[in-house]
Amino acid sequence: MTPERWQKIQQVLARRQPDLTVLMERVHKWHNFSAVLRSCDAVGVLEAHLIPAAHGIPTEDQNPSRHTAATSGSAAKWVGLRTYPDTPSAFADLRSRGFVIYAAHFSHKAIDYREVDYTRPTCILLGTEKWGVTEEAATLADGHIVIPMMGMVQSLNVSVAAAVILFEAQRQRIQAGMYDRPRLEPALHQRLLFEWAYP
Amino acid sequence: MTPERWQKIQQVLARRQPDLTVLMERVHKWHNFSAVLRSCDAVGVLEAHLIPAAHGIPTEDQNPSRHTAATSGSAAKWVGLRTYPDTPSAFADLRSRGFVIYAAHFSHKAIDYREVDYTRPTCILLGTEKWGVTEEAATLADGHIVIPMMGMVQSLNVSVAAAVILFEAQRQRIQAGMYDRPRLEPALHQRLLFEWAYP
Ligand SMILES: C[S@@+](CC[C@H](N)C(=O)[O-])C[C@H]1O[C@@H](n2cnc3c(N)ncnc32)[C@H](O)[C@@H]1O
Numbered sequence: 465m466t467p468e469r470w471q472k473i474q475q476v477l478a479r480r481q482p483d484l485t486v487l488m489e490r491v492h493k494w495h496n497f498s499a500v501l502r503s504c505d506a507v508g509v510l511e512a513h514l515i516p517a518a519h520g521i522p523t524e525d526q527n528p529s530r531h532t533a534a535t536s537g538s539a540a541k542w543v544g545l546r547t548y549p550d551t552p553s554a555f556a557d558l559r560s561r562g563f564v565i566y567a568a569h570f571s572h573k574a575i576d577y578r579e580v581d582y583t584r585p586t587c588i589l590l591g592t593e594k595w596g597v598t599e600e601a602a603t604l605a606d607g608h609i610v611i612p613m614m615g616m617v618q619s620l621n622v623s624v625a626a627a628v629i630l631f632e633a634q635r636q637r638i639q640a641g642m643y644d645r646p647r648l649e650p651a652l653h654q655r656l657l658f659e660w661a662y663p
Numbered sequence: 664m665t666p667e668r669w670q671k672i673q674q675v676l677a678r679r680q681p682d683l684t685v686l687m688e689r690v691h692k693w694h695n696f697s698a699v700l701r702s703c704d705a706v707g708v709l710e711a712h713l714i715p716a717a718h719g720i721p722t723e724d725q726n727p728s729r730h731t732a733a734t735s736g737s738a739a740k741w742v743g744l745r746t747y748p749d750t751p752s753a754f755a756d757l758r759s760r761g762f763v764i765y766a767a768h769f770s771h772k773a774i775d776y777r778e779v780d781y782t783r784p785t786c787i788l789l790g791t792e793k794w795g796v797t798e799e800a801a802t803l804a805d806g807h808i809v810i811p812m813m814g815m816v817q818s819l820n821v822s823v824a825a826a827v828i829l830f831e832a833q834r835q836r837i838q839a840g841m842y843d844r845p846r847l848e849p850a851l852h853q854r855l856l857f858e859w860a861y862p
């Protein structure tokens with residue numbers, strides 16, 4: 465552990481946002497799952513949430529690639545992951561912790577993702593690669609958001625959609641000064657500092 | 664060809680942005696390459712640019728997956744692709760057509776990607792997965808831009824970085840009314856209409 469590394473860990477923990485997260489509903493491809501976690505890390509998400517598809521949490525073996533392993537794979541070390549057996553239990557847990565849940569989902573009631581106030585406790589719900597957000601989750605969500613599509617293809621890659629929304633949240637939170645002061649409880653900060661520094 | 668389809672193609676062509684593009688420097692993984700094209704389609708990029716890695720233009724076979732084929736694969740139909748043997752020839756061609764080229768690249772002179780005016784003719788240069796933008800390209804570029812990273816991992820997935828920048832460009836161009844009036848020469852519009860409608 466170099467002093468620079470210690471410094472870096474402290475700095476990153478001081479910017480972690482316990483009240484910004486994603487809920488992935490059966491995202492199952494490793495390269496998407498790991499790219500989402502990597503973007504989460506970059507905007508300061510403390511913990512991500514997953515309702516795993518039938519075969520479980522995505523792993524590298526399903527799509528072996530040394531590059532993926534070396535880069536995005538490592539984000540899983542820095543972003544916690546909570547899993548749930550189903551959509552209602554995920555919603556119940558997130559709501560009990562104060563999150564407003566926006567489904568990234570095409571529907572007649574969807575609004576432009578830039579209209580949302582992401583400085584509030586916010587969870588972005590992302591749907592599975594081929595079929596998108598389930599009916600059940602769309603109904604439960606507090607609102608639907610879309611990234612405007614100007615082209616022929618109907619949807620974006622799920623990790624791309626996640627990132628575009630998360631970096632809008634980052635923009636709003638930079639502006640609101642939310643990365644300028646520590647947001648974690650001191651006890652949690654200390655515990656994570658220890659876990660990250662001495663794995 | 665249904666009337667709705669014809670309508671859709673007309674609408675998309677009316678929003679194409681001939682003066683917004685990307686240059687991928689040896690991006691070689693199919694899932695990244697196809698996700699970049701898909702985001703290009705979504706923000707109205709007319710043609711994308713690629714300096715292929717040694718094994719050529721990325722193809723699905725390198726990473727077979729029915730989902731990828733069914734979805735992102737199709738963006739290649741709607742976004743033109745120009746390829747170049749090397750970086751200087753790509754720069755020469757893009758410059759001759761009036762593009763300002765920003766390298767998405769970590770360096771001491773990099774500025775926040777949100778500070779750029781993307782309503783000007785803009786090309787975003789993206790680096791290869793593991794090694795990033797080459798020295799040569801970084802030197803040739805008109806400027807360097809970065810997406811702020813608040814976490815432990817040093818960089819984003821390349822298709823994610825591309826999308827975050829392209830959707831900032833889209834935001835600026837929406838605001839400037841650049842999707843509200845056709846931007847293509849009538850002759851080109853007609854030619855593409857024909858090609859897209861009767862492939
Ligand atoms: C490949 S898309 C699923 C497409 C599916 N056919 C649908 O219509 O929902 C996977 C997920 O990415 C997210 N997504 C993709 N494009 C989006 C956009 N333009 N706006 C908001 N979310 C998007 C959504 O969460 C979606 O469930």
Ligand SMILES: C[S@@+](CC[C@H](N)C(=O)[O-])C[C@H]1O[C@@H](n2cnc3c(N)ncnc32)[C@H](O)[C@@H]1O
Nearest residue numbers: 767789790792794795796809810818819821824
């Ligand atoms: C995986 S990154 C390459 C990482 C490489 N180690 C480096 O330092 O450049 C692939 C490409 O994605 C783009 N990229 C990734 N994260 C970025 C960020 N935060 N800002 C700007 N571009 C980024 C750059 O074009 C980069 O060349």
